[in-house]
Amino acid sequence: MNTLWTSAEAESATLGQASHSFVVTGLSLNSRTLKPGDLYVAIKGETRDGHDFVHAAFEAKAGAALVSRRPDGVADDAPLLTVANTQRALEDLARAARARSDAKIIAVTGSAGKTTTKEMLKLAFGALGPTHVSGASFNNHWGVPLSMASLSREVAFGVFEIGMNHFGEIRSLVSIVRPHVALITTVAPAHLEFFGNTESIADAKSEIFESIVPGGAALIPSDNPYAERLLARARQFHVGRVLTFGAEPGSDARLLSYEESGEGARVKADVLGRPVDFRIGAPGRHIATNALGGLLSVAAADGDVLNAAAALKTFAALKGRGARFRAGAVDVIDESYNANPASMTAALALLGQSQGRRIAVLGDMLEMGADARTHHAGLTDAIGAARVDLVFLCGPLMKALWDALPMERRAVYAPTSAELVAGLMSALREGDTVLVKGSNGIRMSVIVDALKARAG
Numbered sequence: 001m002n003t004l005w006t007s008a009e010a011e012s013a014t015l016g017q018a019s020h021s022f023v024v025t026g027l028s029l030n031s032r033t034l035k036p037g038d039l040y041v042a043i044k045g046e047t048r049d050g051h052d053f054v055h056a057a058f059e060a061k062a063g064a065a066l067v068s069r070r071p072d073g074v075a076d077d078a079p080l081l082t083v084a085n086t087q088r089a090l091e092d093l094a095r096a097a098r099a100r101s102d103a104k105i106i107a108v109t110g111s112a113g114k115t116t117t118k119e120m121l122k123l124a125f126g127a128l129g130p131t132h133v134s135g136a137s138f139n140n141h142w143g144v145p146l147s148m149a150s151l152s153r154e155v156a157f158g159v160f161e162i163g164m165n166h167f168g169e170i171r172s173l174v175s176i177v178r179p180h181v182a183l184i185t186t187v188a189p190a191h192l193e194f195f196g197n198t199e200s201i202a203d204a205k206s207e208i209f210e211s212i213v214p215g216g217a218a219l220i221p222s223d224n225p226y227a228e229r230l231l232a233r234a235r236q237f238h239v240g241r242v243l244t245f246g247a248e249p250g251s252d253a254r255l256l257s258y259e260e261s262g263e264g265a266r267v268k269a270d271v272l273g274r275p276v277d278f279r280i281g282a283p284g285r286h287i288a289t290n291a292l293g294g295l296l297s298v299a300a301a302d303g304d305v306l307n308a309a310a311a312l313k314t315f316a317a318l319k320g321r322g323a324r325f326r327a328g329a330v331d332v333i334d335e336s337y338n339a340n341p342a343s344m345t346a347a348l349a350l351l352g353q354s355q356g357r358r359i360a361v362l363g364d365m366l367e368m369g370a371d372a373r374t375h376h377a378g379l380t381d382a383i384g385a386a387r388v389d390l391v392f393l394c395g396p397l398m399k400a401l402w403d404a405l406p407m408e409r410r411a412v413y414a415p416t417s418a419e420l421v422a423g424l425m426s427a428l429r430e431g432d433t434v435l436v437k438g439s440n441g442i443r444m445s446v447i448v449d450a451l452k453a454r455a456g
């Protein structure tokens with residue numbers, strides 16, 4: 001294992017005090033998932049204080065712990081790095097990791113598709129050199145610094161997912177990341193209860209352009225209704241290179257053709273004047289568009305686009321984000337991880353590509369603000385365009401869509417996901433394709449689990 005931080009380096013980055021000298025090989029905030037040799041970082045959250053788990057971290061063989069006070073039950077010879085504020089110290093470590101790195105750094109934000117694009121970039125850059133990507137959806141005020149502080153010296157490319165639900169959040173996170181390439185996947189209504197309107201979301205997302213390093217690039221989705229607004233913001237921040245990706249003519253990475261085949265799709269594109277023809281291991285036009293953004297990132301980081309594109313054939317849709325499975329004689333598209341109008345529309349379009357009966361099982365999209373009911377009812381168009389045969393709905397907001405749906409598409413409405421299971425099971429027939437999607441809080445995974453049990 002490579003050394004990530006020595007106690008001397010960590011002391012000088014954080015202005016902390018080490019009780020004993022140490023060497024750590026990774027970083028963790030969670031004593032249950034910590035790997036031997038990790039630096040355990042004790043963060044005080046809303047409900048729990050990480051200091052209560054320092055002893056558990058050492059039981060799991062932590063290499064050292066970053067703390068703001070001596071916790072109970074810890075041996076006298078346990079290496080502790082004591083600082084005034086552990087959250088600030090984590091950010092300091094992240095800044096020091098960024099400062100010592102020669103890697104090309106990519107930052108990804110957007111209303112949907114961040115993790116999907118990040119996983120594509122893991123494959124694409126991974127084909128070109130050692131690549132570090134942020135874990136899971138570690139995209140917030142602790143996730144981003146944790147991911148950056150974990151960046152090892154040996155890495156050639158670093159990819160960071162950046163999320164937000166209020167103004168200024170991306171600004172502060174991207175000031176730590178200081179990317180060479182900043183990519184916005186898409187702008188769509190999400191977290192509307194905090195932002196009010198989608199223009200504001202576009203502006204908040206564009207904070208990612210504020211800390212691009214000199215000569216770096218801003219990447220913008222050309223097919224998005226807010227593309228012009230994002231372009232204007234990139235110019236306002238004096239970004240050196242502003243590039244676009246999408247099907248729109250004139251895009252710097254332009255989708256020329258998209259054709260589903262087998263488990264995935266074949267994509268023909270033009271990336272900065274060069275033809276690129278590649279396979280991608282998961283279907284969906286939104287997936288292909290994410291891939292174009294990914295390949296444009298590679299080009300903007302001076303990487304070999306053809307080799308990177310070849311690596312995308314092994315990309316598989318992620319659990320809860322389009323992963324498919326067979327439940328008896330039925331195909332299931334598991335989109336149970338999250339939902340907003342953009343990702344719902346993308347997923348319904350994907351369902352529309354399938355043969356046999358198309359069944360949509362949809363739950364509420366949360367955090368949609370005052371116009372939530374209108375956004376739910378508005379899905380009728382996407383359902384019509386996808387020629388969905390039967391619609392099962394759950395959640396209080398989905399009642400608005402139920403009322404707007406034409407009679408012949410209505411199957412069952414219920415307040416909770418669990419109440420849909422029996423009706424759905426009895427409706428299924430051989431050859432059906434079932435899309436299951438809703439915000440995580442609506443627990444559409446209950447339906448996915450029931451379908452898996454049917455398969456098992």
Ligand SMILES: Nc1ncnc2c1ncn2[C@@H]1O[C@H](COP(=O)(O)OP(=O)(O)OP(=O)(O)O)[C@@H](O)[C@H]1O
Pocket residue numbers: 110111112113114115116117137139163185186286287289290320321322335337338342343344346347
């Ligand atoms: N470019 C895109 N446009 C619209 N929808 C997309 C796009 N890419 C992915 N999706 C949809 O968004 C869903 C979530 O994808 P993903 O987890 O990659 O998003 P995320 O931005 O990382 O979400 P989170 O904010 O929860 O971290 C997918 O299941 C898919 O339905």
Ligand SMILES: [Mg+2]
Pocket residue numbers: 114115116136137139161
């Ligand atoms: Mg994510």
